[in-house]
Amino acid sequence: MTHRIADILKNGQPDSVITIQGWVRTKRDSKGFAFVEVNDGSSMAGLQVIVDESVPNYETLAQVTTGASIEISGVLVPSPGKGQRIELKAQSFHLYGTSDPETYPLQKKRHSFEFLRTIGHLRSRTNTLGAVMRVRNACATAIHQFFQERDFLWMHTPIITASDCEGAGELFNITTLDLTQVPLTTEKQVDYSQDFFGRPAYLTVSGQLEAEIMALSFKNVYTFGPTFRAENSNTSRHLAEFWMVEPEMAFCALDGNVELAEAFLKYVFQYVLDHCADDMEFFNKRIDSSVLETASNIIDSKFDRITYSEAIALLEKADRTFEYPVEWGIDLQSEHERYLAEEVFKKPLAVTNYPTQIKAFYMRLDDDEKTVAAMDVLAPKIGEIIGGSQREERLDILERRIKAHNLPIDDYWWYLDLRRYGSVPHSGFGLGFERLVQFMTGMANIRDVIPFPRTPLNADF
């Protein structure tokens, strides 16, 4: 039986006989003995192992270099050196796979994230990416735990969609047609009747509409899965393939939606602090010295709530000029969102009731019809982290709004049916999972918080 290094570092007692398996991070040689630091991905810190001449096969230690895979058995002893409570005195070791130091790209020194992206198959062995992946895993666990504790059903909404009526962003077309010989109709259009689904098909850009179907059967549901946008956007906040969390609640108005969003963020941040303390300290020390403060700020402060109109009033009386001028009716720019979250409130806030013209057709029309029941949660440093709304549940108004947006109303037959048969007020929101991990860790680039980022011109690994 082998031991997990994280458990040994935390609970390992002197004189215990243990076996570990992992990858060598560094080796420090001296005459007659060497220190080997081994990491198995279970924690930020590795276990320091002392191998001296008395160990069988000592001569093969020369091949134990950075990146090599190894199994070591020995006795735990208190460490006389600084930096670790205990260390492993090796009695035997087995070298599984060597790692040629001439060509192994990871060095002991710090690498740029840009370089690490070019070695996506090895970067997860670094301190930072290791910490990111553990935090990412904890976030995902926290999300499921949060919703499951509240009896939300996890719903697997489709990844392939045959209607482009979701209306958010550019879609990836999927097809089994021979692209070197595309069948054409008599009107010289692509003849999709010969394609796999007999019609154009795409990768999903949102599971919301299907989540609404499920909410109107099970009351509270959530989706958590991959989402695709074919936008040619090259920023530190966009991916072509990302994961999205979308809760949807029946018999729930906008207030309940804001309450859920607040409870959700607090829960996830607390969970990660509880389960990834070392990793979070690492981010605070090496990546962004404000992540711990931000986390406690999220957990401890009651989110403020203001309407869009109140937000505009605050921006208009701000003693500074914005690149984008402020007036009622504009969509809030990132500079506006950051001003509100970072300088006015200095904590997360929910902005509600945006102008009808700038929001999606499915958001519930307010009584004056000038605004809709939308909500965005704005956070310091990151801006919008959650976007959601109460959905329009009134059939006649929804039909009117679909027409006003010049959308093909026949495509929405099933969405309208939900308002025809047992319609109820319902609400939900969407959260970009990678942006949450970014927010949590302080990582500047979204490509470094997902194992294998897909962006324009980049689909390696």
Next chain:
RNA sequence: UCCUCAGUAGCUCAGUGGUAGAGCGGUCGACUGUUAAUCGAUUGGUCGCAGGUUCGAAUCCCGCCUGAGGAGCCA
């Protein structure tokens, strides 16, 4: 997609018209408690690609490719 910047050794970078450089890494050696070990020696190049100007180009000009930051769009 737009704007700005960048691309030189395995990595991080210096080098603004005249012999291709440094630190780190790697290799070899020394060292009985290291922690980014230390010390000594050594190794290492299609200067992104293609064209042009020039006696001479990493350096100046044109085009392209790739990356980063910002913007837009958004999650």
